[in-house]
Amino acid sequence: xxxxxxxxxxxVRHLYRDAxxxxxxxxRGHEDWTLDVLALMAxxxxxxxxxxxxxxxxxxxxxxxxxxxxxxxxxxxxxRPRLKEIDRDxxxxxxxxxxxxxxxxSNLRYFxxxxxxxxxxxxxxxxxxxxxxxxxxxxxxxxxxxxxLDFTLEGLEYSPMTVFTEDCGLVVVSDTEVGLFWNFxxx
Numbered sequence: 001x002x003x004x005x006x007x008x009x010x011x012v013r014h015l016y017r018d019a020x021x022x023x024x025x026x027x028r029g030h031e032d033w034t035l036d037v038l039a040l041m042a043x044x045x046x047x048x049x050x051x052x053x054x055x056x057x058x059x060x061x062x063x064x065x066x067x068x069x070x071x072x073x074x075x076x077x078x079x080r081p082r083l084k085e086i087d088r089d090x091x092x093x094x095x096x097x098x099x100x101x102x103x104x105x106s107n108l109r110y111f112x113x114x115x116x117x118x119x120x121x122x123x124x125x126x127x128x129x130x131x132x133x134x135x136x137x138x139x140x141x142x143x144x145x146x147x148x149l150d151f152t153l154e155g156l157e158y159s160p161m162t163v164f165t166e167d168c169g170l171v172v173v174s175d176t177e178v179g180l181f182w183n184f185x186x187x
Contacts, residue, residue, distance in 0.1 A: 008128055009052035011121040015099050016054050018110070023054035025128070025179040034076040034083070036178040037171055041071040041161070048177060051128075057184070070162040070184055082159035083136035083171055088126065090149040091135035094170045094181075095122040097151060101185030103139055103158075103168040105151045125181075129174040136171040 001009075012023055026045035028036050039045045047053055062069045086094070093105065096118055100107035108115055126133070142155025160167055164184045172179035 004128075005049065005051050007124050011124045012052045012054060015095070015118070015121055015125070019099050020056045020101065020184045021054050021098065022057065022180065022182045022184070023052070025049075025051065025053075025177050028174065028176055028178050032076065032080075033171075033173045033178050034080045037079060037083070037180060038074075038076060040178060040180040042068045042073070070164055070167075072160075072162060074161065079161065082138050082161070084138075084140065085147060086135050086137055086149055087147050088133075088135060090147075091126060091137075091170055091172065092119060092122045093151050094135075094137060094139070094149055094168075095125055098168060098170065098181055098183040101166070101183060103156055103166075103183070103185075126172065129172045129177060129179060133172050133174040136173065137169060139168045 016023060024040050024043070025047050026036055026040050027048045030036055043055070057063065057070050060069065096108060097103045097105055100110070108118055111118055137149070138159045138161055139149070140157040141150050141153040142157060143153045144150040158166065158168060161169065162184055166185040167182060168185070169180065169182035172181070
Protein backbone atom coordinates (compact mmCIF):
# COMPACT_ATOMS: atom_id res chain seq x y z
CA UNK A 1 0.00 0.00 0.00
CA UNK A 2 1.44 3.38 -0.99
CA UNK A 3 1.73 6.24 1.50
CA UNK A 4 -0.79 8.17 -0.63
CA UNK A 5 -3.33 5.33 -0.41
CA UNK A 6 -2.69 4.84 3.31
CA UNK A 7 -3.27 8.55 4.01
CA UNK A 8 -6.43 8.67 1.89
CA UNK A 9 -7.88 5.47 3.38
CA UNK A 10 -7.12 6.65 6.93
CA UNK A 11 -8.71 10.06 6.32
CA VAL A 12 -11.87 8.58 4.79
CA ARG A 13 -12.29 5.95 7.49
CA HIS A 14 -11.70 8.45 10.28
CA LEU A 15 -13.87 11.27 8.98
CA TYR A 16 -16.88 9.06 8.21
CA ARG A 17 -16.63 6.65 11.16
CA ASP A 18 -19.86 7.93 12.76
CA ALA A 19 -21.73 8.91 9.59
CA UNK A 20 -24.28 6.94 7.64
CA UNK A 21 -22.28 7.38 4.49
CA UNK A 22 -21.44 6.10 1.05
CA UNK A 23 -17.97 6.95 -0.22
CA UNK A 24 -16.89 5.50 -3.56
CA UNK A 25 -14.71 6.32 -6.54
CA UNK A 26 -14.87 4.95 -10.06
CA UNK A 27 -13.24 5.54 -13.40
CA ARG A 28 -14.49 8.43 -15.44
CA GLY A 29 -15.62 6.70 -18.57
CA HIS A 30 -17.95 9.28 -20.09
CA GLU A 31 -17.76 12.86 -21.24
CA ASP A 32 -21.07 13.25 -19.39
CA TRP A 33 -19.76 12.33 -15.94
CA THR A 34 -23.35 12.09 -14.65
CA LEU A 35 -23.39 8.60 -16.19
CA ASP A 36 -20.38 7.71 -14.04
CA VAL A 37 -22.17 9.08 -10.96
CA LEU A 38 -25.16 6.83 -11.70
CA ALA A 39 -22.84 3.81 -12.00
CA LEU A 40 -21.35 4.66 -8.59
CA MET A 41 -24.81 5.04 -7.06
CA ALA A 42 -25.68 1.59 -8.42
CA UNK A 43 -22.44 0.16 -6.99
CA UNK A 44 -21.69 -1.08 -10.51
CA UNK A 45 -18.00 -0.12 -10.65
CA UNK A 46 -15.01 -0.89 -8.44
CA UNK A 47 -12.51 1.64 -7.16
CA UNK A 48 -9.90 1.80 -9.96
CA UNK A 49 -7.07 1.97 -7.43
CA UNK A 50 -8.51 -0.47 -4.88
CA UNK A 51 -8.70 2.23 -2.23
CA UNK A 52 -11.15 2.38 0.71
CA UNK A 53 -14.87 2.49 0.10
CA UNK A 54 -17.48 3.22 2.78
CA UNK A 55 -20.90 1.70 2.21
CA UNK A 56 -23.02 1.76 5.35
CA UNK A 57 -26.08 0.61 3.41
CA UNK A 58 -24.19 -2.10 1.53
CA UNK A 59 -25.52 -4.98 3.61
CA UNK A 60 -29.01 -3.60 4.14
CA UNK A 61 -31.75 -6.13 3.30
CA UNK A 62 -33.53 -3.44 1.26
CA UNK A 63 -30.75 -3.78 -1.34
CA UNK A 64 -31.99 -7.25 -2.26
CA UNK A 65 -35.06 -5.68 -3.88
CA UNK A 66 -33.30 -2.53 -5.09
CA UNK A 67 -29.54 -2.69 -5.81
CA UNK A 68 -29.21 1.10 -5.86
CA UNK A 69 -30.85 1.51 -2.42
CA UNK A 70 -30.88 3.99 -0.75
CA UNK A 71 -30.29 5.91 -3.98
CA UNK A 72 -33.25 6.26 -6.29
CA UNK A 73 -32.50 5.09 -9.83
CA UNK A 74 -32.99 8.46 -11.51
CA UNK A 75 -32.14 9.10 -15.17
CA UNK A 76 -29.22 11.40 -15.97
CA UNK A 77 -31.68 14.14 -16.98
CA UNK A 78 -32.91 14.24 -13.37
CA UNK A 79 -29.50 14.11 -11.70
CA ARG A 80 -27.49 16.47 -13.94
CA PRO A 81 -29.31 19.76 -13.13
CA ARG A 82 -29.45 18.96 -9.41
CA LEU A 83 -25.67 18.81 -9.01
CA LYS A 84 -24.44 22.39 -8.81
CA GLU A 85 -20.76 23.23 -9.16
CA ILE A 86 -18.99 24.65 -6.10
CA ASP A 87 -15.44 25.81 -5.46
CA ARG A 88 -12.70 23.76 -3.79
CA ASP A 89 -12.94 25.52 -0.40
CA UNK A 90 -16.68 24.82 -0.30
CA UNK A 91 -16.01 21.18 -1.26
CA UNK A 92 -13.51 20.88 1.58
CA UNK A 93 -16.07 22.24 4.05
CA UNK A 94 -18.77 19.99 2.60
CA UNK A 95 -16.59 16.90 3.10
CA UNK A 96 -16.42 17.86 6.78
CA UNK A 97 -20.14 18.65 6.99
CA UNK A 98 -20.91 15.19 5.59
CA UNK A 99 -19.26 13.50 8.58
CA UNK A 100 -22.63 13.48 10.34
CA UNK A 101 -26.30 14.09 9.50
CA UNK A 102 -27.58 17.61 9.13
CA UNK A 103 -24.87 18.84 6.75
CA UNK A 104 -23.36 21.38 9.15
CA UNK A 105 -19.90 21.99 10.54
CA SER A 106 -21.16 21.85 14.14
CA ASN A 107 -20.33 18.14 14.25
CA LEU A 108 -16.59 18.90 14.17
CA ARG A 109 -16.67 19.38 17.93
CA TYR A 110 -17.13 15.59 18.30
CA PHE A 111 -13.67 14.89 16.90
CA UNK A 112 -10.53 14.89 19.01
CA UNK A 113 -8.62 16.69 16.26
CA UNK A 114 -8.63 20.45 15.79
CA UNK A 115 -10.58 21.98 12.90
CA UNK A 116 -7.24 22.59 11.13
CA UNK A 117 -6.30 18.91 11.45
CA UNK A 118 -9.72 17.86 10.12
CA UNK A 119 -9.36 20.26 7.19
CA UNK A 120 -5.99 18.69 6.43
CA UNK A 121 -7.75 15.31 6.21
CA UNK A 122 -10.35 16.79 3.84
CA UNK A 123 -7.52 18.17 1.68
CA UNK A 124 -5.92 14.69 1.67
CA UNK A 125 -9.19 13.24 0.39
CA UNK A 126 -9.55 15.86 -2.35
CA UNK A 127 -5.87 15.59 -3.37
CA UNK A 128 -6.60 12.18 -4.90
CA UNK A 129 -8.52 13.90 -7.70
CA UNK A 130 -5.89 16.53 -8.55
CA UNK A 131 -5.88 20.31 -8.81
CA UNK A 132 -8.08 20.45 -11.92
CA UNK A 133 -10.99 18.52 -10.39
CA UNK A 134 -14.44 20.07 -10.27
CA UNK A 135 -16.87 19.74 -7.38
CA UNK A 136 -20.65 19.36 -7.52
CA UNK A 137 -23.32 19.01 -4.86
CA UNK A 138 -27.03 18.56 -4.40
CA UNK A 139 -27.07 20.97 -1.45
CA UNK A 140 -26.99 24.71 -1.05
CA UNK A 141 -27.04 27.30 1.68
CA UNK A 142 -29.59 30.06 1.29
CA UNK A 143 -27.72 33.31 0.66
CA UNK A 144 -24.45 31.71 -0.51
CA UNK A 145 -22.70 33.37 -3.41
CA UNK A 146 -22.95 31.41 -6.69
CA UNK A 147 -20.49 28.50 -6.74
CA UNK A 148 -19.98 28.50 -2.97
CA LEU A 149 -21.48 27.00 0.18
CA ASP A 150 -21.38 29.39 3.12
CA PHE A 151 -21.68 27.21 6.21
CA THR A 152 -22.20 30.25 8.44
CA LEU A 153 -25.68 30.55 6.90
CA GLU A 154 -28.60 28.59 8.32
CA GLY A 155 -30.87 27.78 5.36
CA LEU A 156 -30.21 24.33 3.87
CA GLU A 157 -31.54 23.59 0.40
CA TYR A 158 -31.15 20.23 -1.26
CA SER A 159 -32.34 18.04 -4.10
CA PRO A 160 -32.80 14.53 -2.74
CA MET A 161 -31.23 11.63 -4.60
CA THR A 162 -32.24 8.89 -2.14
CA VAL A 163 -35.25 7.44 -0.35
CA PHE A 164 -34.30 9.29 2.84
CA THR A 165 -35.80 12.50 4.14
CA GLU A 166 -32.50 14.30 3.74
CA ASP A 167 -29.37 13.40 1.84
CA CYS A 168 -26.36 15.55 1.17
CA GLY A 169 -23.56 14.75 -1.20
CA LEU A 170 -20.47 15.80 -3.04
CA VAL A 171 -19.34 14.62 -6.46
CA VAL A 172 -15.69 15.14 -7.39
CA VAL A 173 -14.86 14.95 -11.09
CA SER A 174 -11.37 14.66 -12.52
CA ASP A 175 -10.26 13.74 -16.03
CA THR A 176 -9.86 10.10 -14.96
CA GLU A 177 -12.02 9.49 -11.86
CA VAL A 178 -15.35 10.40 -10.29
CA GLY A 179 -15.72 10.38 -6.51
CA LEU A 180 -19.03 10.19 -4.65
CA PHE A 181 -19.34 11.28 -1.01
CA TRP A 182 -22.85 10.96 0.40
CA ASN A 183 -24.48 11.16 3.81
CA PHE A 184 -27.97 9.86 4.51
CA UNK A 185 -30.07 11.39 7.28
CA UNK A 186 -33.50 9.87 7.82
CA UNK A 187 -35.11 12.63 9.88
